């Protein structure tokens with residue numbers, strides 16, 4: 001089976017709980033999910049099931065609903081969608097993105113979009129930049145309306161607020177989307193009350209939290225299992241030497257963690273575009289040369305680490321004195337991953353201690369080698 005979780009077959013399901021989805025009057029919309037559980041491809045999980053049922057209800061309620069077109073004028077009434085959207089929060093690897101993906105596929109709505117929250121904000125900033133060239137007036141609201149045009153259902157994965165610019169923007173964007181009757185489903189690692197926690201000028205952000213709590217139903221996906229971690233625990237994470245075996249192992253790692261080919265993910269940061277060559281559900285993949293031969297600095301690596309749960313890094317070469325800049329960047333990349341607890345799966349020409357033995361910074365590189373060793377240990381992979 002090559003569906004959403006083909007790899008899960010290997011997870012031993014002891015005494016699976018009897019599983020049958022019951023909806024009195026209708027076929028479940030997320031029947032693909034229920035089917036995978038019934039056939040043992042997905043581990044039965046009561047917390048997931050509860051969320052799947054809510055998503056199912058929402059998908060059913062959205063049948064035939066189309067968010068109205070923009071109406072101008074003073075006394076326009078806010079459209080009332082047939083059901084509230086959902087804000088699904090919970091710890092990593094619980095299956096939020098997986099369920100949301102299945103929901104998007106199943107939702108009987110033509111005008112739907114599923115985006116990573118980061119990509120959504122990035123597109124918004126780009127459109128805002130263009131709009132401001134035309135007029136200063138209400139540019140945010142205008143762009144938010146443009147986003148709402150032809151949109152009935154917006155699914156945003158991994159909602160998080162990291163900087164003050166976004167913290168100040170999101171309230172106005174979402175108010176506009178809701179005023180247009182757009183239904184939003186979001187996933188996040190945090191409860192709304194904990195978004196932008198301890199952020200600068202947080203009080204200005206609080207109305208957004210209130211909007212989320214009143215416009216969306218907030219539900220926790222609080223399962224016991226981190227399924228991504230289970231998968232990582234089974235995988236070898238450092239493949240050396242380079243060659244067809246290492247490449248095949250890296251491909252298998254990608255497949256078992258994502259089940260999709262993925263696509264490039266662009267982070268725009270201080271006016272520059274950083275591209276993670278392949279990305280899907282928090283898992284990124286690219287080659288050493290793509291990350292460490294380009295002139296990237298500590299802040300760039302922090303941005304990259306910020307959107308990743310796992311990095312699959314191909315083809316780390318043996319580094320020499322002539323490659324000391326690449327070695328320096330590699331050190332910075334590993335520091336950023338390590339500090340943000342991004343799991344690393346790598347293929348390399350040599351074991352960590354022999355990657356960079358001679359050249360400027362080779363002494364300091366020993367710490368990186370030690371981190372690379374530590375990042376292979378089950379304890380590090382498992383720790384929070």
Ligand SMILES: Nc1ncnc2c1ncn2[C@@H]1O[C@H](COP(=O)(O)OP(=O)(O)OP(=O)(O)O)[C@@H](O)[C@H]1O
Pocket residue numbers: 004005008011041042043044045048090091092093094095096097098099158187188189226227228256257258281282309
């Ligand atoms: N019930 C399950 N049985 C087996 N595997 C599962 C199950 N649920 C999810 N998975 C797998 O676990 C991995 C993590 O799931 P997913 O990406 O949806 O987690 P998440 O809650 O979105 O995590 P994060 O908060 O880190 O984004 C995926 O590869 C997914 O296919």
Ligand SMILES: [Mg+2]
Pocket residue numbers: 096097098157158187281282
């Ligand atoms: Mg996710």
